[in-house]
Amino acid sequence: MSSQRTFQHDISVVLAGEAGQGIATVEQVFMRTLKTAGYHVSATKEYMSRVRGGTNTTEIRVASRPIAAFVDRIDLLVELNPKAVDHVKNRLSSSTIIIADENSVKDLPQLVLTVPFARIAQELGDRILSNTIALGFLAALFDIPSQELIDQVRRSFGKKEGDIIEKNCSAAQQGFDLGRQAAFKHQLSVQIERNPSVKKEMIVGGHEAAALGAVVGGCNFLASYPMSPSTGVLTFLAQHADEFGIVVEQAEDEIAAMNMGLGSWYAGGRAMVTTSGGGFSLMTEGLSLAGAIESPMVIYLAQRPGPATGLPTRTEQGDLDLALYAGHGDFPRAIFTPGTLKDIFLLTAMAFDLADLYQVPVFILTDQGLLDLYHTLSEFPAVTVKASNHIVKTTPDYKRYKFTDSGLSPRGIPGFGEGIVCVDSDEHDEGGYITEDSQTRKAMVDKRMKKHGLLLKDVLAPQFFGEKDYKKLILGWGSSFHAIREAMEQQSDLDTAFLYFRQVYPFPDMAIPLIEKAKEVVCVENNASGQFAKLLRRETGLAVHKKILKYDGSPFSVEELVRQI
């Protein structure tokens, strides 16, 4: 059977297997191998909430330019368990090439390349080696020199003991040889342009971007309770707590985590809590406390579909309303909604300074889809914010809540200066002591709410993509960024523009004229009710004409946005 396929520009490879089959390992080694060869790569994954079994997939895109969006299209499907084809059947086309085990009999219209994964793995003595055979096979299709592949395998398994390295090298080599034969036989060739400068790029994931951003922002205290998909940041910072001098504590619950965070800020730390929607629900009383005692706080809220436990390992942008309205009483807050790994890094770093400067809680709202994205990246953006604190040395007459014109009272901490620092969750006077005096109460509320104006002054403008004379304007926030961008590129419709919100609250009012100018406003959101559209309406009175909503647990794909926009 001869098929002759040439891939140019862009190819989508999907690895499918059971939890525990080591797809994540193949993904990482394959990405590094491709990067070293000069390809731009990105990977997104979807997985089930189980430790073993089921079917998980990773989509790896290889391209001649930077790419990061999720596509439905599958060019090459590597099937490591027999159920995988069924799992992704809606994404297969007649041109998909399927790479499957020789024993997985397929009666499919697509070209199926059979590989004796199980047999070779068994010969080498470990079933798990199927994934390394697949890696070798793929590397051959991408015309990677076998020595480069073996070097990568050695580097990746270098810390393993015994003959594990040699077995993996052998598995990779055998897969590679089979891949060469298959490519020759079916005349498959990848002719995606390579760029030598990619070799020096990083491969970065969402969790690392957030964690490194936090460090650059001066984070030195983290209290959290593990919850997908936020745990990656907790894990990363815990493992680097030593070198970064960060106090990391796994709290008994999210209530403790939030209240610890506030205690740390009070004593001079720069604290963050990491959680997902369910955990954040438990933190909301503490959030209100941050509002009352005018404490800075950084809340890293990694969304997943709710309500309740929802879909623990999948994605949604369903907690915007929660972040907006959480906590009883009136108090200001800021909500960042990064849509790229660069912005996750930048905004997480900036969150600390903003929180510290204005003594308010600041959210970083991400989601599973974006956090589990990995891609090649030349540099993180330069962070120009002050990573040191805005603490003052107190004098004997110090009052924590001194009334000022701006509404900001200089923030002192115990043990630094000669003053007394008193904070109270009850309404309080300038000194921090409980009061029920109605004039003081009103003045304190006004003082706190003045900070909303300060936050608005510093709000991040949305980024505009498109031509000046647009008719249709797409509104997006957070993780839909890449899919919207790529869908628009494919359409190359000059009448359509895109407004990307990296901060949704306080609402950046410079967006109003841009929205008013459009004849049609379309809001793209990964949730069921159009939470951003509601926010827009509430803050500006503006209504969108159309909402493109998705809430099945998966991120927007480029194709579906091309169809719907």
Added chain:
Amino acid sequence: MAKTIYDFPEAEISWCPGCGNFGILTFLKDVLAEVAPDPQKLVLVSGIGQAAKLPQYVKGHYFNGLHGRALPPATAIKVSNPSLTVVVTSGDGDMYGEGGNHFIHTIRRNPDITVIVHNNMVYGLTKGQASPTSSRGFKTPVQANGVILEPFNPLAVAIALDASFVARIFMGFKDHSEEVLKKAILHKGFSLVDVFQPCVTYNKLNTYQWFREKTYFLDSSHDPKNRAQAFQKAIETDKFPLGIFYQQTEKPVFEDQLVAYRDDKTPLFERKPNLDRVQAIMHKLRQ
């Protein structure tokens, strides 16, 4: 009344006349003046309740947070700046009811903080409902037919968790209370001092008289290093022992074990982000 550096005469005290809290406030200030003579280095932490108002009446730093949530910020304050002395004052509802989970896990952490629980066996601020330590049969507007739950035994729980310092005092015995409290604050590690305290408004059962009659002092025959004996004493309810039930000094302290302080004792507010290490990690991501 002795003048101490922690006196705060301007304070408008909202406790009922005759409240046991007054006695605790008085001797706590005396003890603090002696064992924590630098007010700049002392932080009082409390939750919500009548007892939790105590920091308002002391001239010193305080963090008066949410109901039940005194221990998490107290732990974080100590950890963020270990040179501070951290003393928590809260009531039985705050500490053993709403904050029960934090009580358990803070003991497990063993930060060097002192926790003083004003245990009056009733809810004062919410006007007289049962607390976790109320006796069976105790009638209230809510527990109209009397309490049907087993009272929470804070000392037994703390000893079961191998807390590093566990004591009980009755606020009516000032000298004894001061002596125990002093030791608790000086002890390195988590110290629990459960304080019997009458509520003159809502608790007509556990009165000054009742506490005097129903308590006795642990004597020299009690070995505070003996955990099993301490537990035995903790479950006595015919007459309640007073004194130091259990103390151990070998238990590692939370903040001392954190890698963040292993090579660098600088409090968090004086730290700068290690940007060189960030660069090193980014370099590794390029490999």
